[in-house]
Structure formats: structure tokens, C-alpha cells
Amino acid sequence: MKILVCISKAPDTTTKIAFTDNNTKFAADAVQWIINPYDEWYALVRAIELKEKDASAVIHLVTVGEADAEPVIRKALALGGDEAIRINASSQDSYYIASQIAEVAKQGAYDLILTGKETIDYNGSCIGGMVAELLNLPYVSLATKLLLNGSNAVITREIEGGEEVCDVALPVLVSCQKGMAEARIPNMRGIMAARTRPLKVVEPVAADNLTSIVSFELPPAKAGVKLVPADNPAELVRLLHEEAKVF
Amino acid sequence: MSVLIFIDQSEGHIKKASLEALSYGVKVAENLGVGAEGVALGSASEDLAALGQYGVKKIYHVNKATFNHLDAQAFTSVIAEVAQSSGAKVIIFSNNVDGKAIAPGLSVKLKAALVSGAVALPDTANGFVVKKTVFSGKAFANISLNTDVKIIALNPNSYPVSATGSGTAEVVSFDVKTDATKVKVTAVNKVEGEVPLSEADIVVSGGRGLKGPENWGMIEELAKLLGAATACSRPVADAHWRPHHEHVGQTGLAIAPNLYIAIGISGAIQHLAGVNRSKTIVVINKDPEAPFFKAADYGIVGDAFGVVPKLIEEIKKVKGVA
Numbered sequence: 001m002k003i004l005v006c007i008s009k010a011p012d013t014t015t016k017i018a019f020t021d022n023n024t025k026f027a028a029d030a031v032q033w034i035i036n037p038y039d040e041w042y043a044l045v046r047a048i049e050l051k052e053k054d055a056s057a058v059i060h061l062v063t064v065g066e067a068d069a070e071p072v073i074r075k076a077l078a079l080g081g082d083e084a085i086r087i088n089a090s091s092q093d094s095y096y097i098a099s100q101i102a103e104v105a106k107q108g109a110y111d112l113i114l115t116g117k118e119t120i121d122y123n124g125s126c127i128g129g130m131v132a133e134l135l136n137l138p139y140v141s142l143a144t145k146l147l148l149n150g151s152n153a154v155i156t157r158e159i160e161g162g163e164e165v166c167d168v169a170l171p172v173l174v175s176c177q178k179g180m181a182e183a184r185i186p187n188m189r190g191i192m193a194a195r196t197r198p199l200k201v202v203e204p205v206a207a208d209n210l211t212s213i214v215s216f217e218l219p220p221a222k223a224g225v226k227l228v229p230a231d232n233p234a235e236l237v238r239l240l241h242e243e244a245k246v247f
Numbered sequence: 248m249s250v251l252i253f254i255d256q257s258e259g260h261i262k263k264a265s266l267e268a269l270s271y272g273v274k275v276a277e278n279l280g281v282g283a284e285g286v287a288l289g290s291a292s293e294d295l296a297a298l299g300q301y302g303v304k305k306i307y308h309v310n311k312a313t314f315n316h317l318d319a320q321a322f323t324s325v326i327a328e329v330a331q332s333s334g335a336k337v338i339i340f341s342n343n344v345d346g347k348a349i350a351p352g353l354s355v356k357l358k359a360a361l362v363s364g365a366v367a368l369p370d371t372a373n374g375f376v377v378k379k380t381v382f383s384g385k386a387f388a389n390i391s392l393n394t395d396v397k398i399i400a401l402n403p404n405s406y407p408v409s410a411t412g413s414g415t416a417e418v419v420s421f422d423v424k425t426d427a428t429k430v431k432v433t434a435v436n437k438v439e440g441e442v443p444l445s446e447a448d449i450v451v452s453g454g455r456g457l458k459g460p461e462n463w464g465m466i467e468e469l470a471k472l473l474g475a476a477t478a479c480s481r482p483v484a485d486a487h488w489r490p491h492h493e494h495v496g497q498t499g500l501a502i503a504p505n506l507y508i509a510i511g512i513s514g515a516i517q518h519l520a521g522v523n524r525s526k527t528i529v530v531i532n533k534d535p536e537a538p539f540f541k542a543a544d545y546g547i548v549g550d551a552f553g554v555v556p557k558l559i560e561e562i563k564k565v566k567g568v569a
Contacts, residue, residue, distance in 0.1 A: 159344055162437035219386070
């Protein structure tokens with residue numbers, strides 16, 4: 001069993017979002033980078049859980065990023081994973097990123113490729129589906145459970161207003177969300193071991209960027225909360241009915 | 248040349264998010280001066296021709312029961328075939344469960360630029376630029392789509408459904424070369440009789456301030472009165488007071504209803520990331536320092552157990568319910 005987990009760095013959730021260069025660049029200078037939570041808590045941890053049940057399983061991690069992505073991929077290795085690959089490139093275009101990951105995936109012949117359901121910065125939810133199509137693999141998105149049954153995966157995924165269970169032969173690409181695994185934190189042994197685990201750096205292959213970011217903008221500031229006294233909910237109902245017109 | 252809109256009807260009815268995408272796609276077509284067409288896969292559960300009332304002229308129907316369940320790879324392949332044979336230049340999805348599964352693969356298959364999470368019509372004054380949410384609703388990015396064929400996945404609740412009330416679409420049966428699917432659905436578990444969270448116009452949500460699962464009666468009563476879905480914060484789901492599918496926030500479901508009523512939720516930044524696109528936010532919390540008040544439109548500083556029952560009585564008066 002060979003598992004590839006796609007890891008992206010993302011700004012810490014509490015980051016103040018600001019832009020520079022005439023609103024064309026994210027102000028990344030003072031940002032604390034973390035492993036994208038969906039990649040970490042669900043994709044990576046589920047891979048680790050699978051390896052705990054099957055010691056012969058091998059987990060590789062892949063990230064697309066420049067040298068500043070190394071602390072994040074090292075942290076992922078500290079949680080678990082036998083080897084990490086950093087593709088030395090930077091792009092904000094999903095197709096370009098997916099093309100890079102697909103190239104690494106092709107060479108590794110993985111049985112299972114896991115991604116988080118989206119990154120918390122660009123919220124594209126695109127990489128998994130794109131990599132699957134580039135590799136001509138089935139794609140199961142928004143998965144909440146993943147079990148292996150011989151050469152098949154039994155996956156529970158979200159549908160509107162519920163969930164469904166599906167069965168698919170390996171290899172498959174799965175995007176992961178809440179429910180997949182219990183969050184865990186790296187321990188000292190893992191952190192020490194991660195130092196000796198290989199982190200390979202490969203150069204990108206030629207690929208197109210299909211999109212570009214023209215500019216960013218912040219949402220207009222809220223007008224401020226209108227407080228209604230606790231003993232007068234009738235006033236709140238009036239405001240919602242007559243001013244906000246929501247019911 | 249046309250705009251092709253994916254009609255998401257694989258689960259028994261045409262979802263509201265899909266009607267929004269349809270209305271949006273018709274407007275995109277109108278702005279580009281081309282026709283709007285739809286594509287539907289699987290057995291039709293509703294009268295597809297009646298979708299003409301939203302302005303779509305023609306619907307390609309791939310009527311095979313194998314497509315009654317989603318297989319992203321197979322759907323991608325079929326929609327690519329329809330797009331190519333109909334000469335579609337812009338393809339529209341809702342950025343919902345099916346859209347997120349299919350649009351990225353289609354982008355690869357057609358080598359067409361994709362913007363997912365769109366919240367506005369394309370700006371074609373200078374290229375083809377679409378605004379989308381980024382940083383979990385804390386900002387927007389304007390994305391330029393730099394290929395001949397373009398794909399847009401529209402965020403639910405960001406474009407109104409617009410119907411003329413009349414008009415019939417021509418339904419054309421579209422035969423595909425293969426209907427092989429690799430993903431076999433073996434069980435479907437739907438929460439019966441409730442409004443799905445992702446489709447709800449109004450959401451009533453409870454947090455730790457409610458002290459325990461036994462106190463959710465008033466939340467459910469308020470939700471029922473408003474035709475709303477119920478939701479909860481992460482600690483509530485983690486403590487198993489409420490099912491996990493009700494968890495909204497950064498790591499749960501991100502929603503954008505017209506009205507979000509947060510009761511006994513302090514409003515941690517992770518929670519706000521899942522609800523900050525709601526049009527109107529009401530916060531009821533006994534702590535005047537709760538950060539949620541900064542993100543709210545209306546608020547009551549008070550104890551939920553005192554405020555909510557009174558609120559229910561007042562809404563009953565307005566709604567004329569005894």
C-alpha cells in the first residue's frame with residue numbers, strides 16, 4: 001500500500017488578512033504558516049491511522065512550494081510519513097499546481113492519494129479533482145470516512161442533506177474533511193525522527209497557468225451591531241421583519 | 248457558441264443552488280450575447296422542459312440510470328462531450344457538492360480555466376474576470392480566466408433565482424459513448440424531514456451557552472417556526488450534543504444563508520470563517536464581550552433561556568401562528 005498525501009501551507013486561521021502592492025499581493029510577511037488544516041487533520045492523520053493498521057504501508061508527502069514551505073512539510077513529517085517531496089515552484093494557479101503533483105504521483109504509482117477538501121486561503125477545492133483527472137483516476141470528494149477492504153476503498157462522502165457510502169477499486173483519489181480522523185499533535189519522538197526522514201526537492205515540470213489573480217479586495221466593513229434590550233425581543237423581530245426583511 | 252449550465256438533479260429534485268447557477272448562467276449568456284443551454288445527467292425526476300422559465304433554451308439530457316449517483320470522473324467525461332459538441336464557451340456549475348466534484352476534472356479535460364467560489368457576474372470589460380471568495384470569506388480575489396473555454400463554479404446563495412414564470416426548454420436526448428462508472432454507491436443516508444443546512448435560507452445555531460443537548464428544544468422550535476435548518480458550533484458537535492453534520496465553521500460546513508441566528512456562541516474566528524458570508528447575522532449571548540457581536544448585524548445581550556422563548560412568542564405574533 002503506497003499512500004501519497006498532498007500538503008499545502010496556509011496562513012494560521014487567526015491571521016489578519018491584508019494586501020500589498022496595490023492590492024495585488026497577500027501581505028505574507030508577518031504570517032504564521034501552518035499545515036492546511038484539512039490536509040493535516042483529515043488527509044494526513046487518516047493516512048497515519050491506515051499505516052498503524054498495516055505496517056507495510058508507505059506514506060509519502062508532497063507539497064508545491066519554495067524553500068519557505070519546508071518548515072510546514074517538516075512538521076507534517078513529524079506527525080507521520082516516511083518521505084516528503086517538495087516541488088520547488090510557486091504558483092497561485094490550481095492547474096499548474098495539480099500538474100506538478102500529478103507528475104510526482106505518476107512516478108510513485110500510489111494506491112491512494114489523499115488531499116484536504118480545500119485550502120483555507122484560496123478555498124478552491126480544485127487540486128484533488130484536477131490531479132485525479134490528470135492521472136485518469138476516479139475521484140471521491142468531501143469524504144468523511146475511508147476504509148480499506150482488500151483492493152477496494154469504502155468511502156463515506158457528503159451529499160446535500162446527508163451522506164452516502166460508495167465502493168471503488170484502488171487506485172483512487174480522495175478529498176478529505178471532518179470525520180475522517182481524530183486530530184493529533186506531533187510528539188517529540190516524531191519531531192526528532194522527522195529530521196532524519198528524507199525530504200527530496202524536485203524541480204517543476206513545464207505546465208501552463210490557466211488563471212491569474214488581478215487583485216484582492218476586503219469586504220465592506222459591517223455597519224456595526226444594533227443591540228436590542230433583552231427584555232424587548234419584539235423590537236428584534238420588528239427589525240428583522242421590516243428592516244432586514246429576512247422573514 | 249453558448250453558455251452551458253450543469254443542472255444538478257441527481258438526488259431527486261433540482262436543488263436551489265442549481266437554480267441559482269441556472270439563473271446566473273442565463274445572465275452570463277445574455278451579457279455575452281449568446282444562448283444558454285443546460286445539461287442534466289441521470290433519470291429526470293422533474294420536468295426539465297419547465298426549466299425554460301429560467302431562460303434556458305435547450306437542455307441536453309443524458310438519460311441513463313447509471314448517472315443517478317455521482318461519479319466525478321464519468322460525469323466529467325460526459326459533460327466534456329456535451330460541451331465540445333455544443334460549442335460551449337462558458338460552463339457554469341454551482342460550487343456545491345457535485346460542482347466541487349466535477350468542475351476541477353472538467354477544467355483539466357477541456358484545459359479550461361476554472362474559478363470556483365464565484366460570487367459575481369464576470370467582468371468582461373477587460374478580459375474575463377470573476378470575483379470569488381478567498382481566505383474563508385475574509386476577502387475576495389478577482390480572477391482572470393485566461394483560456395478560450397472558461398468554467399465558473401458559483402457559490403450557493405450569492406446569486407438570486409430569477410424566473411419569468413413561463414417558457415419551455417427544448418429537451419434533447421444526448422447519447423454518450425460510455426456510461427461506465429467506477430464509483431458504486433452502496434448506501435444513501437439522508438436526514439429526513441429537515442431542511443438541509445447547505446440549502447437553508449435561515450439557520451438557527453446553538454453553542455456551548457446552551458449547556459446541554461436537553462436544551463435544544465427551543466432551538467428546534469425556533470427553527471421550525473422560521474422554516475430554518477439547525478446548526479451548531481464545533482464544541483457542541485465534539486461533545487456529541489448534536490450530530491457532526493450540523494457543525495458549521497472553518498472545519499465544518501461553510502454556509503451563507505440570508506439569516507443566521509447564533510445563540511450561545513461566542514464567535515471564535517474559526518466559527519466566523521464558516522458563517523461570515525451570511526447576509527444578516529443575529530447574535531444572542533449573555534456575554535457583552537463575545538467577539539461575535541463585532542460580526543453581527545443585530546444582537547441581544549442576554550441569557551438565551553430568557554430571551555429565546557420570548558423571541559419565539561414574538562415571531563409567532565408576526566407570523567400569525569397561535
